[in-house]
Amino acid sequence: MNALPIWLDVLIAVLIVIGAGFALIGSFGLAKLSDFLKRVHGPTKASTLGVGCVLIASAAYFTAGALSRGEGASVHELMITLFVFLTAPVSAHLLVKAALKLDPTMRPPAPPDDRGQRRSESRPS
């Protein structure tokens, strides 16, 4: 490894620790929670925040290495970051749609309206 300035070293280490913690907690929630709609929560947060932190840390590391060699900044990790941020909500949305199609009874009841009364059940087919 090339020598980094100490503040950048600590910054990258903190970003990696945050990212690994988010990924671990997200996967633990995926394995532990009881219902599919609860289980979706964990990995979606982990995939945006945890993987995003790790990718930004990698971009900072390789950018520092390239700048010390007198080359340009290394931004191609930001490409994966952008891609993951765009695609993770789409795949989670499609997964929930598929789950609700397979088991419509899983849909939670609608919250009560302003007067505290139950809404009439107008469930789309």
Added chain:
Amino acid sequence: MTVLALVLPFAIGAFGVALLLAAYRLLRGPTLPDRILGLDTLYINTMALLVLLGIRFDTALYFEAALVIAMLGFVSTVVLSKFLLRGDIVE
């Protein structure tokens, strides 16, 4: 010994445990969307693990693998979800 070199093995271990938990949900999951969600988590964590290995070995080679995994994983998740939604992929 820098802080980064001290932290990296623990982060890689944490991602390994996260992969095991996702694989548990992939193998065990009671419904099909659970298994697809486990696969989704598995590939995203694998991608981050490859990026960490790229920092660890100080090489940019693993970046291309991470990019390919990201794109193919997204496509596979979308296709599997569409298959569950419609019962068919090509409409």
